[in-house]
Amino acid sequence: MRARFAVVLGGLAIATTQLAFAEAGSMTLPKTVEAGAAFSIQSGGSGKATLYVVGPGSVLKRDVQLGETTFFPAGSLFNAGHYVAILAEDSSTESSAFDVLPASSPTDLSFLARPSRLPVGLHDGITGAAYVFDVYHNLIVAPTSVSFELSSPSGAVQKRIVETQDGAAWTVMDSTAQQGIDRFVARIDRISSARVVEQVPGDPCGLKMIVEQSGRELQLRTDPVRDCNGNAVPDGTIVTFTEAYKGGQSTVDAPLKRGIAEVQMADHSGATISVASGVVLGNQIRWEK
Amino acid sequence: MLKSLLILCSLFAMNLAIGSAQATVLVEPPNLRGPRTLPEQTGKAAIRDYLQSWQNLSAALEQNRADLLDPAFVGTARDKLTETILQQTALGIHTHYQDRAHDIQIVFYSPEGLSIELTDDVAYDLQIVDHGKVKTIQHMSARYVIVLTPAEVRWRVRVFQAALN
Numbered sequence: 001m002r003a004r005f006a007v008v009l010g011g012l013a014i015a016t017t018q019l020a021f022a023e024a025g026s027m028t029l030p031k032t033v034e035a036g037a038a039f040s041i042q043s044g045g046s047g048k049a050t051l052y053v054v055g056p057g058s059v060l061k062r063d064v065q066l067g068e069t070t071f072f073p074a075g076s077l078f079n080a081g082h083y084v085a086i087l088a089e090d091s092s093t094e095s096s097a098f099d100v101l102p103a104s105s106p107t108d109l110s111f112l113a114r115p116s117r118l119p120v121g122l123h124d125g126i127t128g129a130a131y132v133f134d135v136y137h138n139l140i141v142a143p144t145s146v147s148f149e150l151s152s153p154s155g156a157v158q159k160r161i162v163e164t165q166d167g168a169a170w171t172v173m174d175s176t177a178q179q180g181i182d183r184f185v186a187r188i189d190r191i192s193s194a195r196v197v198e199q200v201p202g203d204p205c206g207l208k209m210i211v212e213q214s215g216r217e218l219q220l221r222t223d224p225v226r227d228c229n230g231n232a233v234p235d236g237t238i239v240t241f242t243e244a245y246k247g248g249q250s251t252v253d254a255p256l257k258r259g260i261a262e263v264q265m266a267d268h269s270g271a272t273i274s275v276a277s278g279v280v281l282g283n284q285i286r287w288e289k
Numbered sequence: 290m291l292k293s294l295l296i297l298c299s300l301f302a303m304n305l306a307i308g309s310a311q312a313t314v315l316v317e318p319p320n321l322r323g324p325r326t327l328p329e330q331t332g333k334a335a336i337r338d339y340l341q342s343w344q345n346l347s348a349a350l351e352q353n354r355a356d357l358l359d360p361a362f363v364g365t366a367r368d369k370l371t372e373t374i375l376q377q378t379a380l381g382i383h384t385h386y387q388d389r390a391h392d393i394q395i396v397f398y399s400p401e402g403l404s405i406e407l408t409d410d411v412a413y414d415l416q417i418v419d420h421g422k423v424k425t426i427q428h429m430s431a432r433y434v435i436v437l438t439p440a441e442v443r444w445r446v447r448v449f450q451a452a453l454n
Binding site: 032050052054055056057058059060061079080081082084086088093095097099101112113114124127128129131133137138139141165166167168170172 | 322323324346350365368369370372373376377380382384386396397399400401403404406408415417419424425427429431434436448449450451452453
């Protein structure tokens with residue numbers, strides 16, 4: 001038993017020595033290679049061997065003559081990552097790690113912008129994030145300047161220049177005072193990616209109605225309903241009229257049509273009539289015949 | 290006889306090294322860029338799903354089966370790993386990746402909540418098998434940059450790339 005253990009230990013020692021020898025081998029290769037670029041690996045010694053280049057992004061295998069240089073043409077290795085080159089002979093292996101780096105020039109932007117629709121005049125309401133990639137879809141982790149631009153139909157432009165960290169850049173923008181379709185663009189040199197952001201009017205502001213007698217009933221009508229920046233609140237927005245009178249209360253919802261809301265309600269002398277839209281309260285009128 | 294014993298010993302040494310002990314995991318406090326706060330549960334889920342992705346990666350590259358990537362990888366990361374599996378299959382090679390240690394930090398949670406980026410200083414073993422013969426085992430370490438995006442019930446790896454420190 002003890003003898004067998006000694007043999008195993010001896011074997012382990014030999015195996016460890018082989019690994020150490022492999023680490024100290026005579027293979028020469030660059031420490032870094034740009035994605036898609038040609039490169040070569042020089043081996044020492046004589047005889048035949050198999051050369052492996054292995055990483056999660058790619059696997060290559062070549063039969064090589066030791067002492068010669070093995071050339072890998074452009075395009076052989078284009079996925080960025082950490083690779084190991086292994087020179088395997090019958091009785092030993094040598095290895096050396098190297099990195100494939102993303103190509104230096106960006107060719108693609110992954111641009112996320114939110115939201116696609118929001119009210120006007122919202123501080124930090126629009127966000128954008130961009131990831132920068134090379135032609136082989138490798139994330140470019142070296143710092144790169146990304147320009148974010150939000151332009152409104154009026155010609156107003158908000159611009160931020162942000163440097164990426166680990167391939168990502170982000171920004172926040174304010175929605176402008178004017179409703180309409182804005183263009184949100186992330187750009188690096190000539191590479192750009194655009195998103196559309198629709199800015200819609202905010203909540204009604206200064207909601208006001210008038211009351212008129214109309215035969216036996218009352219005619220209630222709002223002024224044109226606008227937000228606090230003067231943008232017309234869209235048709236279809238619900239306006240609620242409430243009439244409170246002795247012994248009861250009536251409520252009528254009416255959608256905006258051509259910017260105003262209009263309803264008829266029963267005539268109750270002494271009633272209090274109010275108007276609201278969502279959480280926004282308008283004026284209140286006490287009706288006396 | 291001696292040669293057989295040496296091969297046996299070498300294999301024994303490799304098996305010791307490539308054994309499937311669970312990797313040690315160190316999670317650094319997030320160093321977040323961006324305006325969005327990362328809920329603790331979201332961060333934990335992203336890291337859990339990322340660590341699980343190493344099991345998918347390992348199984349897929351060991352068995353040369355791209356379908357094993359599907360639960361954990363998506364987009365570019367999936368495409369690149371699938372390409373590697375096709376190359377391995379054509380060359381008669383299998384690789385076994387065994388993660389040994391992770392040092393993870395979440396570095397970016399995009400403002401709209403649709404991506405999480407993390408870095409991982411990972412130590413792993415790489416075993417290369419060519420036509421059924423174990424060629425070597427390598428102890429590797431690298432800094433990975435990972436971008437995860439949300440899927441139906443989990444985070445999936447969209448970018449999986451080792452980068453220089």
